[in-house]
Amino acid sequence: MANWFLHAAIIWLGVCSDADAKQFLLDTVTDNTKYDEFRKRAIESYLYRTDAQEMQGTLTRFLIGDMKVVPYDTYLFAVQQLYDASEGDPQKREAIVAAVSATLAKEENRNIVDTVDTLLAKRSKTYADSPQRKATLERLNIPAEKGEQ
Numbered sequence: 001m002a003n004w005f006l007h008a009a010i011i012w013l014g015v016c017s018d019a020d021a022k023q024f025l026l027d028t029v030t031d032n033t034k035y036d037e038f039r040k041r042a043i044e045s046y047l048y049r050t051d052a053q054e055m056q057g058t059l060t061r062f063l064i065g066d067m068k069v070v071p072y073d074t075y076l077f078a079v080q081q082l083y084d085a086s087e088g089d090p091q092k093r094e095a096i097v098a099a100v101s102a103t104l105a106k107e108e109n110r111n112i113v114d115t116v117d118t119l120l121a122k123r124s125k126t127y128a129d130s131p132q133r134k135a136t137l138e139r140l141n142i143p144a145e146k147g148e149q
Contacts (some may be wrong), residue, residue, distance in 0.1 A: 003035075010038060010104045014045030015024065021047055029067050039069045044077050052091035059099035064106055072109075083123055097124045101132050110140045117142065 010028065015020050028042035029032055036127050042064050050058055061067045062074050078096055086092040100120055107113050113136060121128040 006038065007041060010041040010045055012045075013042075014048035017045065017049050022046060025049075026056050026067075029062070029069065029088070035071055036086055040073055043067070043069060043074055044081075048085070050092075052089065052095045055092055055095035056099045059096065061102055063099070063103040071107075072115075075112060076119070077101075079116055079119045079123065083120075093124070094126075101127055101130060101136075105132055105136045106140075108135075110142065113137075113140055114142050132140050 002031075010025070013025055014067040017025065025042045029039050032129065047055070047059060047062070059071075059074075059078055060066065060071070062069070063071055068074075078100055082095050085092055086096065097120065104113050104116060117133065117137065121133070127133055134144055
């Protein structure tokens, strides 16, 4: 029961966190003694509280950098939930697209690239038409037309 309450509290911090709570979330993400599920939820809550300027660098760290926990889930969260929730913030959306595009270019897991590319290409014409996307798909031998709008 305590784990359920902690899980819910971490999610709630995505709605109401201040600077101290954001630091708590980052500390949770980097603490390898915490369950991955808590760390994953801390990433999501933290990203909800970031602005466009902070988004790109932080999301990159969560996907391929020193704070990587569960990259597949983080990609899906960023592309499906965070991107969609940022409908009224085009700068935040651009930051999400830039971070995901840059990390997919370095991602070695073909299944992750295939799935995330399809989802992002449906949402962002800028991404769908980008040379970086086409290079990533060519590198992993994934047909470009699969994810295009």
